[in-house]
Amino acid sequence: MITLNLNNDGFTGDILIEPNRPIKWSDNVRFIKIFTLLTLMIAIFFVYHGFLLVLPYSGLEIILLSACLYLVYKHYSICQVIHFTKDQVILESGDCSAKDRVEYQRYWSKFYIDSEGSYNIPKLSIRSMGKTTEIGQFLSYDDKTALITIITNMTNSFQHQKPQCNN
Numbered sequence: 513m514i515t516l517n518l519n520n521d522g523f524t525g526d527i528l529i530e531p532n533r534p535i536k537w538s539d540n541v542r543f544i545k546i547f548t549l550l551t552l553m554i555a556i557f558f559v560y561h562g563f564l565l566v567l568p569y570s571g572l573e574i575i576l577l578s579a580c581l582y583l584v585y586k587h588y589s590i591c592q593v594i595h596f597t598k599d600q601v602i603l604e605s606g607d608c609s610a611k612d613r614v615e616y617q618r619y620w621s622k623f624y625i626d627s628e629g630s631y632n633i634p635k636l637s638i639r640s641m642g643k644t645t646e647i648g649q650f651l652s653y654d655d656k657t658a659l660i661t662i663i664t665n666m667t668n669s670f671q672h673q674k675p676q677c678n679n
Contacts, residue, residue: 513530513531514651515527515528515530516662524597525596526594527659527663528591529591529592529593529594529659530590533588533589534584534588535585540581540582543581544581548574551573551574552570555570590605590650591605592647592648594647596618596666599617601618602615603616603647605645614643620640620641621639622638623636623663623664632653633652633656634656634657636648
C-alpha cells in the first residue's frame with residue numbers, strides 16, 4: 513500500500529510504503545477468543561467422557577495459534593518512508609514504531625530497477641557512494657510498478673527543474 517504526501521512542486525514530499533495487511537490485530541484477537549471458546553467447549557466435552565489428555569493439548573493448540581497470528585501480524589507491521597527534500601532522499605525502514613534511517617544526497621543518488629526480481633516483481637533500490645538499499649521489497653507486483661512510476665515521475669521532474677540563483 514502506497515500513501516503519497518507530495519508538495520506542489522512535484523519533486524519533494526513523503527511516500528509511505530506498507531505491505532497489505534491481511535487482518536487487523538483487533539480482528540485477530542476476536543478470532544482467538546472465538547477459537548478458544550470453541551476449542552474449550554470441545555475439550556470439556558471430551559474430558560467429561562474421560563479423555564483427560566485432550567485438555568492440555570487444546571491449551572497448547574490455542575497458545576500455538578496465538579503465537580503464529582502474532583508473528584504474522586508483526587511481520588506485516590513493517591513500513592518504509594521515503595522523504596524527498598531538495599538536497600536529500602531519506603529512507604526510513606523498520607516497524608512503524610522504530611525505524612532505521614539512511615540518508616542519501618539527492619544529486620548523487622540514483623534509483624535502479626532490476627526486472628529480474630522474484631515472481632517477476634521488479635526490484636527497486638537506491639544507490640549512492642557505495643550504499644544500496646532496496647525499497648518496497650514486500651510490495652505486490654501492481655504496488656511495485658505504481659511505486660516505480662511515482663518515483664520515476666518525481667526524479668524526472670527533479671532533473672528538469674531549473675536551478676534558482678540568489679541575486
